[in-house]
Amino acid sequence: MTDPAITGTDLSRLRELNSLTVVRALRTQPPATVTELAKITGLSRPAVDVIAQGLVTDGWATVVEPGATSVVGRPARRYRFRATAGHVIGVDVGAHKILALIADLDGNVVHTARRAVTPEADPDERLAALDEILATSLAEAGMTPPDIWAVTVGVTGPVDATGKTTLFTPLPGWRAVDLPAHLSDVFTCPILVENDCKLAALAERWQGAAQDANDIVYLLAGMRNGAGLIIDGVLRRGFGGAAGEIGALRAVRWLSAPSHLQKCPGVPPTVSPDDAAAWVFNAAREGNRDARTAVSRYVKDLAVGTAALVLALDPQVVVFGGGFSRSADLVLDQLSRELQKLCLRLPEVRASSLGADCVALGALRLALDEVDQRLFTLGLSAPVAPLRT
Amino acid sequence: MTDPAITGTDLSRLRELNSLTVVRALRTQPPATVTELAKITGLSRPAVDVIAQGLVTDGWATVVEPGATSVVGRPARRYRFRATAGHVIGVDVGAHKILALIADLDGNVVHTARRAVTPEADPDERLAALDEILATSLAEAGMTPPDIWAVTVGVTGPVDATGKTTLFTPLPGWRAVDLPAHLSDVFTCPILVENDCKLAALAERWQGAAQDANDIVYLLAGMRNGAGLIIDGVLRRGFGGAAGEIGALRAVRWLSAPSHLQKCPGVPPTVSPDDAAAWVFNAAREGNRDARTAVSRYVKDLAVGTAALVLALDPQVVVFGGGFSRSADLVLDQLSRELQKLCLRLPEVRASSLGADCVALGALRLALDEVDQRLFTLGLSAPVAPLRT
DNA sequence: CATACTTTGTAAACTCCATAGTAATATTGG
C-alpha cells in the first residue's frame, strides 16, 4: 500500500540507519577503535560507543581487548565485525563437476567440496549429487542448514525469474528442474539460481581482473561461449534473465567459433574432441602454422559477437574468461586488434585472473549481496538466517 | 576523503529526509491535505504540519485555501508543490531544426520554440541559432538565465563524459564543439549534453509507449538508425557514452537497411532523396509490390541489429521510434516475426507514441532528473538554481 | 620512580525531532 520510497523516518529508524553505518564502517577493514569509527562515520564518539556496544550485545560485533601498543595514551578497545555470525553457500553445477563453497559474511571461504559428474547424467542423478555434496559440506564444516543465510547455485543457460532454465540449457533434462523448490526442502533461507557466465562476471569484479571497473563484459570462452554483463556496477539479468545471450544470433558467428579449433588439421586422433582445443592452443604456441591459423579464425569469429556486446554496452573492460582463458596469451592481442577494427571505442581487454572456481565464487558473491541487501533495507535485528519472502 | 555511503545521520539530516519525503508525497499529485500527507508518509500529523509550513516559507510549496467542500467537518488547507519555483530547458539540436522547450519542475511545458537550420550549417552558424532560440525563448517566457535550474541539449552521435561528440557525429564540424563550455557563458546551472536516441528513449518511458517498462530498447529509425537503452529503469550511457551504437557493426547491416527504401525501383524522380522513404512506405501501404519488397528487406536488415541489442540486453519492450515510426503499421508485425526467429525470448514490440518532439522531451526529463537528484542527495535549501559542480 | 602528557571511556546537560494527547476552531446537518 504505502510506497517505501516516500515513507517518513522516525527516531528508532535513525538509530538503525546509524547502526548500519557503523556496521558498514566496521566491515571496511580490520578491528577499529571507537575514535576511528567516529572519524569514518562522522558521528560523535559517544554515539558510536553506544551503537558499538549494542552491536556487540546483538552479536554483530566482537570486542578485541587492547594488547601491547606503541602509541601514547590509553589503549583503545577495538571492535571487529563478527563475520562468522552467518555463512553463505555458492555452488557451481557444471556438466562435468559440482563445486560447493561455504564462506562467512566477509566472503572468506571456510569449506570447499568438489565432486565429478558425467555430462550425460540425468537430472535426478545430478540433483542427488548436489544434495549429497551439500550435506557433506555442511557436516564437515560443522554446520546445519539454519546456519546458512543464503544459497546461490550457478547453472548453464539463461535463468528465468522463477530460477528455472526453461529457455535453454545443455544439461540433459534440466529445463524442467525447479532448483529453488528442490533446495527449499533443506534450506529456509533465500535460494538463488543464476547463469554461470553472469556469476563468473561477478567473481571477476569481486576478486579478479576487473575489480576497478563498473562496466564489464565478461566472456566465458570455451566450447560454448557465453557472456555476463555488469553495468554501472550491478549485474544485469535482463527482463527474462537472458541478457548476454548474443551467441544465439547466427550473424555474429559465436556458435561456429570454437569449431575452427576442433576441426584444425593435424590434431592427433589420440586427442579426444574435448581436448582438441587445448592441443591446438599448445601447437599454436609452438609455432604450428595450421594451429595458428585455426586460433586466428577462432578469434576473428569470437570478436564479432564480442563487438556486438561492446557496441551495445560500451564497457570499460572486456574480460576473457572461461576454459580457454588459459590460452589468453594467444588470444588477447588479436582480439583487441579485431575489436579495434569493429568498434567505435576500444575497451581494455584483460585475461581472467581467476581459475575454474570462478563460477562458485561468483555464486558466493551473489549470496553475500543478497544478505547485504536484506541487511541494509530491512535493518539489522538479531543475526539469524533470513527467511525466504 | 569520507565516503558518503558510510556517513552517519544526525537530527537535522533526519528533518531534511522527512522534508524530502513530504516533497515527494506532494509531487505525486494534486493539492493534498496534511492528513492525507500524513497517511502517505507514515509521519504524524503534527510533524507533517510543521514540515509543510516550513516548505511554504522556503518557497517549495504553496497553500491552497479551502474552497467549497462537500464533506462534513472543518475544511482542510491544501498544500501544493510549487512547480514554478524553477524551470528547466530541453533542446534538440538536429540536422534540420532546433527545438527548445521550457518546463516547470513538474515537467509542464510552458514554452516551445522551433527554428529551421540547414543540415550543412557549420558549427558557428548552428551555435548562433541555438543562442538565439534560447535567448528569445527566455524572453518570451519572461525568464532570465538564473531562473533555469538545468539545461539538456540533445545532439546526434555518442556523447562523451565532457559533453563532446568526439567519436562521431554527422553534423559538419560539430565534433570539436564544446557545448557545456559554450552555454556556460549564459547559464550557471548544470548543463548536460546527451545523445538524441538516448533522450528519445527517456521520453518514451516518461510519457510515451513504454511507461510501464524498466528494460527498454528504443530504436530511432530513420535514414540513420540509433538506439537508446534503459536498463533497470535507468538510462545507460556506457563507459564512454557510446552504448547502443550497434549500427557501427557491419555484420548487423544497420547501415545498409535504409538504402533498400532509397533505392526502391519506381520512386518518381520528382521525389527528393530525403522523401524517398516516405514515398515507398506510402506505396507499400497501397499495395505496390516493389515497395513492399523494399520495406520487407528494410525490416529484415533492421531486425538483425535489433536482435543483437535484444539478445545482449533481454529487454521487456522494443520501441520503434524515429522518423519512420509514422509507418509503424507496415513494420511492427514483420519486425516482431523477424525477432521471433532471431532471438531467444521475444520482447514486446511497440510503436512510439510521441511525435517529433520526443528528443526535446527526453532532454527535459534528463534535466528534471538532474534537478531531482541534486535535491534528494544534497538536500533542499532555498529553491534557487543549483550551480555546476 | 614520580610527574606530565595523551588518548580513551563515561556521565551529564543540552538540543532537536517526532509522537501522543488535548484544546480550540470551523463547517455541516438537524
Add this chain to the structure above:
DNA sequence: CCAATATTACTATGGAGTTTACAAAGTATG
C-alpha cells in the same frame, strides 16, 4: 441554535545525537 465531525494549534513526553567535562589508563620524560 446545537450536535457531530474533522482540522488545526498547542503542550508534554521520550528518544537520539552532540557537546562538554572529567575520570581512567597508558606512555614519555626527567
